[in-house]
Amino acid sequence: MKSFKLTRQEMDEIASRHPTPFMVLSLAKVEENYRFMRKHMPKAGIYYAMKANPEKAVLRKMAALGANFDVASGGEIEMLHELGIDASRMIYANTVKDFQGLETARRVGLRRFTFDDRTEIAKIAAYVPGADVLVRISVANDKALVDLNTKFGTHPEQALELLEAAKQAGLHPIGICFHVGSQSLSTAAYEEALLLCRGLFREAERRGMRLTDLDIGGGFPVPSADGLSVDLAQMMEAINRHAERLFPDVDVWCEPGRYMCGTAVNLVASVIGTKDRADSRWYILDEGIYGAFSGIMYDHWTYPLYCFGKGKKCRSTFAGPSCDGIDVLYKDVMAPRMEIGDRILVSDIGSYAGVSATRFNGFRIAPTLVYEEEVEQASAGLPADREAV
Numbered sequence: 217m218k219s220f221k222l223t224r225q226e227m228d229e230i231a232s233r234h235p236t237p238f239m240v241l242s243l244a245k246v247e248e249n250y251r252f253m254r255k256h257m258p259k260a261g262i263y264y265a266m267k268a269n270p271e272k273a274v275l276r277k278m279a280a281l282g283a284n285f286d287v288a289s290g291g292e293i294e295m296l297h298e299l300g301i302d303a304s305r306m307i308y309a310n311t312v313k314d315f316q317g318l319e320t321a322r323r324v325g326l327r328r329f330t331f332d333d334r335t336e337i338a339k340i341a342a343y344v345p346g347a348d349v350l351v352r353i354s355v356a357n358d359k360a361l362v363d364l365n366t367k368f369g370t371h372p373e374q375a376l377e378l379l380e381a382a383k384q385a386g387l388h389p390i391g392i393c394f395h396v397g398s399q400s401l402s403t404a405a406y407e408e409a410l411l412l413c414r415g416l417f418r419e420a421e422r423r424g425m426r427l428t429d430l431d432i433g434g435g436f437p438v439p440s441a442d443g444l445s446v447d448l449a450q451m452m453e454a455i456n457r458h459a460e461r462l463f464p465d466v467d468v469w470c471e472p473g474r475y476m477c478g479t480a481v482n483l484v485a486s487v488i489g490t491k492d493r494a495d496s497r498w499y500i501l502d503e504g505i506y507g508a509f510s511g512i513m514y515d516h517w518t519y520p521l522y523c524f525g526k527g528k529k530c531r532s533t534f535a536g537p538s539c540d541g542i543d544v545l546y547k548d549v550m551a552p553r554m555e556i557g558d559r560i561l562v563s564d565i566g567s568y569a570g571v572s573a574t575r576f577n578g579f580r581i582a583p584t585l586v587y588e589e590e591v592e593q594a595s596a597g598l599p600a601d602r603e604a605v
C-alpha cells in the first residue's frame with residue numbers, strides 16, 4: 217500500500233489558496249487503511265485509538281466505516297459524544313483514569329474500562345458500578361519503537377487476582393488486554409502474547425470466571441517508515457490466524473492508532489530563511505519541532521522529506537522557526553538548493569504529529585485540510601469551459 221502523497225501541482229494549487237504551513241489529510245487513504253485491516257484481520261473488531269489523530273474528519277470517517285473507539289480522557293470522550301457517537305462504541309483504555317474522565321464516562325454511559333492495578337478498582341466502581349473491566353498485562357517486545365510495557369500492564373501472574381478483586385467490588389470482569397508497544401515490527405510479540413492470554417483465559421475459567429473479551433491493543437506499524445519494509449498483510453493475517461485458532465469463542469478486538477492515519481497526511485511548509493554555513497546550507501522552515509514535527513521528539517520519528525528547489529543538490533540542514541536550538545529537523549541531508557519561498561512536502565506525518573503540536577513562541581498550529589474537499593474546491597474554481605476536461 218502506497219502512502220498518500222500530493223503531486224507538486226496539487227501542493228502548489230492548495231498553497232495558492234492557503235498559507236503554509238498546513239497539513240493535508242486524505243480521507244480516502246484512511247478508508248483504504250481501515251478496509252485493509254478489516255480484510256486481513258476479519259476476526260478482530262476495530263477500536264480506533266483516537267489519540268493518534270483526533271481530527272473531526274477522521275473521527276467521522278471512522279464512525280461511518282463502523283469502527284469503535286479507544287479513548288483515554290474525558291476530553292476524548294466528549295469529542296466523540298459531540299459527534300453523536302454512542303458510548304457503547306467506546307472503551308476507556310487508559311489504565312489510570314482521572315476523576316474528570318470517570319465523571320464524563322458516567323455521564324455519557326461509557327461502561328468498559330481497562331485497569332492494571334488494584335487501586336483503580338474502587339475508582340471505577342464508585343463512578344460506574346457494575347462496569348465491564350479488562351485487566352492489562354505487560355508483555356515482552358524489544359521490536360517496538362515505543363515501549364508501552366514499562367509504564368503499563370500488571371505482571372501476568374497478578375492478572376487473575378486483579379480480575380477477582382474487581383469482581384468482589386461488584387465490577388464485571390470480561391477479559392484481558394495488552395499492547396505490544398507502538399510501531400511493532402514483530403508479529404511474534406502478538407503471537408506470544410496471545411498464547412500467554414490463552415493460558416490465563418483457561419485458568420480464569422477454572423477459577424469460575426468466564427472471560428469473553430480479548431483486546432490485543434495497537435502497535436500495527438506504518439509500513440513505509442524510514443527504510444522499513446513490513447509486510448502488513450502477512451503480519452495481520454498471521455495475528456488473525458492465531459487469534460482464530462486460540463480464541464474461537466472469544467470477542468477479539470484491536471486498537472490501532474498509528475497505522476490508521478500515519479500514511480494519510482502530508483505537511484506542506486515553506487523556507488522562510490537560509491544560512492550558508494561552511495559544512496551545510498541551512499533552511500529555516502515555517503514549521504518546526506514544537507509544531508507538526510513534534511513527533512520527532514515525542515514519537516522518536518523521522519518523516520520522508522521532499523524538496524522542490526531547482527538548484528543542484530548540496531548538504532542541507534532543515535530547522536524550525538522557533539528560538540530554540542533543539543528545533544532542528546533534518547541534519548546534513550542531500551537536497552536541491554532552495555531559496556526563500558520554496559516549499560517542502562513531508563509525507564507519512566498523520567499520526568502522533570500534529571496532535572502534539574504546541575503554540576511555543578507564539579506560532580500558530582498548522583491547520584489540517586481535507587484533500588478530497590480541496591480537490592473539489594479546486595475544480596469548482598476552474599473556468600467553466602475547462603470543467604468538462
Ligand SMILES: *Cc1c(COP(=O)(O)O)cnc(C)c1O
Nearest residue numbers: 265309398434435471472473474
Ligand atoms: C496508544 C494506544 C493505542 C494505539 O497504539 P498504536 O501503536 O498507535 O497502534 C492502543 N491502545 C492503547 C491502550 C494505547 O494507549
